[in-house]
Amino acid sequence: MDNQNTVYENPRKIIADALVDLGRQDERVVYVSCDSSLGAAGGPFNQTFPKRHFEFGIQEQNAMGEAAGLAASGKISFIAAYVPFAAFRCFEQIRDDVCKTRLNVNIMGNNCGFSVGPLGPTHVVVEDVGVIGSVPNITILSPADGPQYREAVFKAAQLDGPVYLRVHRQKARRIYEDDYRLTIGKGDLLLEGSDVTVVAASTMVANALDAARMLKTKGIGAEVINMATLKPIDSQLILASSAKTKKVVTVEEHSTVNGLGSAVANVLATQGPALLKKIGIDDHFAVVGEWAQLIDYYGLTPEKIAQSIENFLNT
Amino acid sequence: MQRLSKKELLALHQKSYAMRTDILKMMRFGEGHIGGAFSSLDIITVLYNKILRHDPRKPKWEDRDRFILSAGHKCLALYAVLADQGYFDKEILWTYNTLDTRVPMHPDEKVLPGIEFPTGSLGHGLPVANGMALAGKLDQKDYRVFVVLGDGECAEGSIWEAVMAASHHKLDNVTAIVDRNGLQVNGRTADIMDTSPFEKKFEAFGWAVKTINGHDFNAIYQTLRNVPFEKEKPSAVIADTIKCKGLDFAEDQFDYHHWHCEPEKIDEAIVCVDRKKREEGANIG
Known part of the structure; x- marks a missing residue:
């Protein structure tokens, strides 16, 4: 819920600035682009450090292999492309050349979720977390706001291993202060409550917070967790919260198959008793539309999330 | 042009056949990609003995030349050469085809010194090699990157993405050697998917190209010691080879791409390889 102090930030701009600052701090950082050198968060880096920018045009399989070869030679590779091309087209290169080898390759999946809804099902991908998450050794980050995106860039570079960083096109509402520090593998408890645990990531964190405020007016205390690290999932935080609330709702702009909801389900099914409701996209290719239209269509607006949670608690 | 002396030629010849015998001994426990190993062995032997700047005591030496076996299934050859060079205890070879071995059927850099990069799924090695070459250029290092590709792999x-990119980025520190044995799992490469003509394709993609007999030690040596053939261009060496070279009953037959052998057949093969070694050795010089 916005007021006059509400700030929205463009994740790609945040990442672009972070990459330049990171590049100044560490000359090992290189940027690999697939005809994405101008827009997709890399432009300023490429202008600042042209020798450390490598362009590959429309050939993601080779680019991913080259990013691995650079990392195997001591570089810290950042590679960016639209989600389907960054995560799927070169999936085997990610698995064999990046993950098996555990190299410092940081894959930026641009325009995740419904970012580019009008482009249709070839470009709108809601399966990437499931696909990438199935591979050992890789960390998946899906930040919620500006400071968290910035931190994700720095922490990904520091981590001695591959990272898949989901980057949304939608401007992100500020949640954290400038001095926010991300710990990979740890979720953030944003709001305490005792009736239901709401676990969200990316764009859905702001919507979950708004939904929680709506629920509060009805006397329902929702505990909201921002799970920016989708893999490895913070099972400790999930278990601690669900032990209190006994009911968990996950909210994701992603398929409910093998996304955040499934990761939380895996924790609950093996370690803690709690009922779970997954809010997201059922197992199908999304319809075509603008981001706001799709968020509404799939029940991901604050109002619809609040209603779903209320219904869940009443069953 | 500098040639190998008769003594050097004989030494390489002896070595390559001793390693063919080692590879057969490894195969005693079951199966392996012997066809491609024997077709690429002479090339890899010359690389490690005469061309690469490397130190088996320091496999991670920053300034080493890199070698990537893109067609990872040919790794029996690489294992034999690395063991011969002293990268690891030769006893490890005899664990091939056993549980949790350090010499699996596709090479694993995490478990064996000297393996530059894990390969096995085809089409991965050249992109990675390019990345290493880019890093070398960026760091102003003079190491070179050599890659062996299979003709079927191509x-x-x-x-071809990587072939395009190597010339786009002017990677004259990359050399790709195509082990053109003409066969793949299910038959002749020309029948399954004709990857020819390599020379024209590489040239059209901006590479400098030479064609050699991939079992002629002098030709391999003279060609590889002269890379890059042209400044600012990557080098392609199209090496005509014989699948399963050195094992008469299996030469140029696709059934021996991957050989499920019986132990008694191995003894026969070792005798066969020994005979070939003597026959060829008598003609050297």
């Missing part, structure tokens, strides 16, 4: 689109 049906993979990612190879």
Whole structure:
């Protein structure tokens, strides 16, 4: 819920600035682009450090292999492309050349979720977390706001291993202060409550917070967790919260198959008793539309999330 | 042009046949990609003995030349050469085909010194080699990157992406050697997916190209010691080879791409390889 102090930030701009600052701090950082050198968060880096920018045009399989070869030679590779091309087209290169080898390759999946809804099902991908998450050794980050995106860039570079960083096109509402520090593998408890645990990531964190405020007016205390690290999932935080609330709702702009909801389900099914409701996209290719239209269509607006949670608690 | 002396030629010849015998001994426990190993062995032998700047005591030496076996299934040859060079205890070879071995059927850099990069899925090696070459240029290092590709492997689109990118980025520190044995799992490469003509394709993609007999030690040596053939261009060496070279009853037959052998057949093969070694050795010089 916005007021006059509400700030929205463009994740790609945040990442672009972070990459330049990171590049100044560490000359090992290189940027690999697939005809994405101008827009997709890399432009300023490429202008600042042209020798450390490598362009590959429309050939993601080779680019991913080259990013691995650079990392195997001591570089810290950042590679960016639209989600389907960054995560799927070169999936085997990610698995064999990046993950098996555990190299410092940081894959930026641009325009995740419904970012580019009008482009249709070839470009709108809601399966990437499931696909990438199935591979050992890789960390998946899906930040919620500006400071968290910035931190994700720095922490990904520091981590001695591959990272898949989901980057949304939608401007992100500020949640954290400038001095926010991300710990990979740890979720953030944003709001305490005792009736239901709401676990969200990316764009859905702001919507979950708004939904929680709506629920509060009805006397329902929702505990909201921002799970920016989708893999490895913070099972400790999930278990601690669900032990209190006994009911968990996950909210994701992603398929409910093998996304955040499934990761939380895996924790609950093996370690803690709690009922779970997954809010997201059922197992199908999304319809075509603008981001706001799709968020509404799939029940991901604050109002619809609040209603779903209320219904869940009443069953 | 500098040639190998008769003594050097004989030494390489002896070595390559001793390693063929080692590879057969490894195969005693079951199966392996012997066809491609024997077709690429002479090339890899010359690389490690005469061309690469490397130190088996320091496999991670920053300034080493890099060698990537893109067609990872040919790794029996690489294992034999690395053991011969002293990268690891030769006893490890005899664990091939056993549980949790350090010499699996596709090479694993995490478990064996000297393996530059894990390969096995075809079409991955050249992109990675390019990345290493880019890093070398960026760091102003003079190491070179050599890659062995299979001719069947070159049906993979990612190879041609990398061929395009290597010349776009002017990677004259990259040399790709195509082990053109003409066969793949299910038959003749020309029948399954004709990857020819390599020379024209590489040239059209901006590479400097030479064709050699991939079992002629002098030709391999003279060609590889002269890379890059042209400044600012990557080098391609199209090496005509014989699948399963050195094992008469299996030469140029696709059934021996991957050989499920019986132990008694191995003894026969070792005798066969010994005979070939003597026959060829008598003609050297």
